[in-house]
Amino acid sequence: MTPILEITNLHASIDGTEILKGINLTIQPGEVHAVMGPNGSGKSTLASVLAGREEYTVTEGTVVFHGHDLLDMSPEDRAREGLFLAFQYPVEIPGVSTANFLKSAVNAQRAHRGLSPLEPAEFLALMKERMALVEMNPAFLQRSLNEGFSGGEKKRNEIFQMAMLEPTLAILDETDSGLDIDALRIVANGVNAQRTPHNGMIVITHYQRLLNYIVPDVVHVLWNGRIVRTGGKDLALTLEERGYDWIKTESSVEA
């Protein structure tokens, strides 16, 4: 089976400071990987580098996405090839309705695959169906993208967009931050509904809490730019119990 994503010895820096110091990670179809770690360990940097943010420079290593060199692709081509990032801080675009934004995105991706744009009626029906996954009110479609949305509404909107774009690899960057317990459950249900044997997910989070709802196949602990522990879903529980200091101490000893 060809992996969806294969990261080998990935090093990346910003403004001359190295943040990622040799990441190795392979995701097979159908797998959900959780990436945990304390603040500043490099979790969000990993998400940004994979999505192609320009501020980061990859200094070493390779990333292969569906057999292609991911690092050689523009951010929009990564998206069109099936990579989706649920942003920790989704941006607001005044005057551009959520519906119009999604139409632009979906049709750009369809064009990339040689498909014609969806008919307006078909598109509207699809949006309504997918919004229901995250219990979003269709009234949001006509509102400017994320403008005046609460923190929870923005995160739901991210998962709704993911459902519209049907990515083969979704990276959820601290999607649980700022969510109350009800919103967390709704968002997690929306994500779980999108798990298939063919796609993969990277769930980045501080807390084990989210992983009660989105149960991962593999848990990685990132610290100081490296993956220092990999285990099953129980690893998250151990972390919850013992905190990150335990990892830091052990890793320092090993290093």
Place this chain on the structure above:
Amino acid sequence: MSEVPDSQHVLDDVVQREYQYGFSSDIEQELLEKGLSEDTVRFISAKKQEPEWMLEWRLEAFRTWQRMKEPTWPNVTYPVIDFQDIIYWAAPKKKEGPASLDEVDPELLATFEKLGIPLDEQKMLTGVAVDAVLDSVSVKTTFQEALKKVGVIFCPMSEAIQEHPDLVRRYLGSVVPVGDNFYAALNSAVFSDGSFVYIPKGVRCPMELSTYFRINARNTGQFERTLIIADEGSYVSYLEGCTAPQRDENQLHAAVVELVAHQDAEIKYSTVQNWYPGDAEGKGGIYNFVTKRGICEGARSKISWTQVETGSAVTWKYPSCVLKGDHSIGEFYSVAVTNHYQQADTGTKMIHIGKNTRSRIVSKGISAGRSQNSYRGLVRMNATATNGWNYSQCDSLLIGDQCGAHTFPYLETANSTATVEHEATTSKIGEDMLFYCNQRGIDTEAAVALIVNGYARDVINQLPMEFAVEAQKLLAISLEGSVG
């Protein structure tokens, strides 16, 4: 969904990266020698076989102009214009006046076809009557017969002077007097053609009226004159479009537009201005020095200006409303885009005279490249403007870090019951916004178009449908290559 067509669709239509109207047509032209004198004025008037009163009016304007100085207060810079180095008359040669479209020069028809303005009524969009002005003369006005049935007069200004002298004498110069400003005086002296509209009492004009201006000849100036009169209780929506060939030299366009709305009448005036803006290095382009003003003469009348400005090297333009009738309403919706080395100093004036008059200003400036974009607006509440109300919103959007956005609001209130509100914002298209779009599969060019169209939505939504699509395309084209 009630939205204007989505930007992605619009972008799909946009294939050409350069100014796509930059061609010039090989039409046999009749040109006057360069230069301006009383003789020039007399020549133009004679060419038009104008009555004596019209010639006198022009000559008075010319003499007034000679005593005036070019304004220097706008926030724009350009080389001194040599008014003797301009051709003031250029017309497509024709034998006798064409009785039907078959007799119009095929090259000329082809020119308008190329611009997407088919003059053949069979092929036209239903519901839009067009007056096509090439250089100094009106070439063809469509749907005249259909309009005549409801009493609407829509014809070239030169024809109105011959056929409707009473209306022209009564209203011409009544809103923009001959000596109003330097360029208005120049226009009054040498204007060659333009459109004339009269909507009789109680008539709702059954179709959109549209004038399409095209400068074709080299070294010529274009000075058109438009006069629209909406009599009591009538309504008209009027559209104006314009393009010019791509030339290295600068060409002058100095138009005057006058609107008169009587009691309970409404005039909606929309412009998509796409004169050649000059190349990426700032060479060439149109100097667009235009005076547009409307008067809400009667009670409860309404004048609404909507403009999408993407063209011209230098723009100097303030479509204004004089709110004389009680309860009259003035509106100004504007999107002004500048890119490369373009300069725009544009805005509006709302002069409140009558009681309970209301005005609304929504101005959206978009600056990219090394351009300079200024909003200049005056809101004046006269002592008589009891309960006058104005709301102004002036937003600036910056793309890149080498352009400039400026706001010059002037607020004058002589009546303590009047309310004047002004809001202004400045924002930038940030990397975060573009990256977010990229991450969803939308490339940067399309993302800029999407963001800009969203930003301009309040104004675009004011345009009639066909123009809204045109305007969205224009915004996209004007800003191509402005990021990254």
